[in-house]
Amino acid sequence: MTAVTETPAWIAEITMAELEKNPYPFYERLRREAPVAFVPALGLHIASTRAACQEIGSQSDIWDGVISPAGGRTFGHPNVLNANGPEHDELRGMVDPALQPSEVDRYVDKLVRPIAKRYVEAFENDGHADLVAQFCEPVSVRALGDLMGLQSVSSDKLREWFHKLNVSFTNAAVDENGEFANPDGFIPGDEARAEIRAVLDPLLDKWTVEPDDSALSHWLHDGMPEGQTRDREKIYPTVFVFLLGAMQEPGHAMASTIAGLWSRPEQFERVVDDPKLIRRAITESLRWTSPIWSAVARVNKVDTTVAGTFLPAGSVVMLSYGSANHDGNAYDAPSDYDLDRAPVPHMAFGAGKHGCAGTYFASEVCRIGLEELFETIPNLERDETKGIDFWGWGFRGPVELHANWEV
Structure with a gap:
């Protein structure tokens, strides 16, 4: 990694705790004053503008995919990122075939809709719910878990795994020597990985001799010579990526869509009354609060300059999509949720060869979940006695989302 001298104090003094709680003010200043800047707390550069993220993300001849040190410590190598x-x-x-739009269209409704119905029916007569804990996250993890072949793993356990992996992945702070500032922060992720392997090893043994249509069975067999399977040590790092990023993304997108619509009650009513608007509402929420906020990095193979910053070969740059999606040069009033915003494409799913493989799947899970929720409880209202707190810098979404309705 590249050392940078004379880092401005306002950059040098930022802490991970501040970024996790509310990254927007810091990134707004970065976009204005230092679109590509070295951040000592992270030990790497950050690209904060839409233009810088697009430039880096699209130039595969100059930039290779890489992962943050905390991400590498969490997932292992090599992984799809x-x-x-x-x-x-x-x-x-290995991972793309099941996630192609034409393939997703074949199975997604019969996969997700019964799951969403089951979860909303569990609380529809209660008159209140925390939608994050009782609906958005459970629907998200169950849908992906069943797609992967993990029907035997409870939704609560899947949620526990992705939360533990998230704690580890976001344990990104480093000290002045570039060493992890909190080594114990990786313990939850280590525990989750050990549990995941203990559960998956017998399943992989079974799928080796009895392949089925689950995604993980395909990961073992697809593209391999007859009679051979892919080394599971090649599979596991990407399994961990999926059990964090792909597990959380649809759920947090769902929750952010509800939170965004609640900030514009008249728009919420329009979407409930006209389900065809749900896709548009999701698209705006992905821009407004990107679930993968700042979790993807690149490393340059040659010296280059981006946004006026010289980057010697080997410089690691984190692409902050959540910041790019709030760039005032691309979006009017970017901090506002607006269903009627002009359709400027967002960067929530990244760009280039390392763009998110699950873009279409995640959006469809989110759409189907919201269709079922709004149809079953059309009089859903925000519980005004409780706030809506967002958390996260690597991955971001509402922590809780309390709703009331008349039964």
Whole structure:
């Protein structure tokens, strides 16, 4: 990593705790004064503007995928985020087939709709719920878990795994020597990985000799010579990526969509009355609060300059999509949720060869979940006695979302 001298005090003094609670003020200043800047608390550069993120994300001849030190410590290597060249092609060839839009359209409704119905029916007669804990996250983890072949793992356990992996992944602070400031912060992730392997090893043994249509069974067999299966040590790092990023993304997008619509009650009513608007509402929420807020990085293969900052070869740059999606040069009043915003594409799913593989799947899970929720409880209202707190810098979404309705 590249050392930078004379880092401005306002950058040098930022802490991970501040970024996790509310990254927006810091990133607004970064976009204005230092679009690509070295942040000592993280030990790497940050790209904060839409233009810088697009430039880096689209130039695969200059930039390779890489992962933050905390991400590498959490997932292991190689994974679909930090592999490059033929290795990346193999991993994307492993995960992409089940996530292609035409394939997702084949199975997603019959996969997700019964799950969403089951969860909303569990509380529809209560008159109140925390939608994050009781609906958005459970629907998200159950849908992906069943797609992967993890029907035997409870939704509560899947949620526990992704929360523990998130604690580990976001334990990104480093000291002045570039060492992790809180090594114990990786303990939850280590515990989750050990549990995941204990559960998955017998399943992988079974799928090796009895393949089925689950995604993980395909990961073992697809693209392999007859009679051979993919080494599970090649599979596990990407499994951990999915059990964090892909597990949380639809749920947090769902929750952020509800929170955004609640900030504009008249728009909430329009969406409830006209389900065809749900897709548009989700698109705006992905821009407004990107679930993958700042979790993807690149490393340059040659010296280059981005946004006026010289970056010697080997500089690691974090692409902050949540910041790019609040860039005032691309969006009017970017801090406002607005269903009627002009359709400028957002960057919530990244760009280039390392763009999110689950873009379409995540959006469809979110759409189906909200369709079922709004149809079953059309008189859903925000519980005004409780606030809506967002948390996260790597991954971001509402912590709780309390709702009331008349039964």
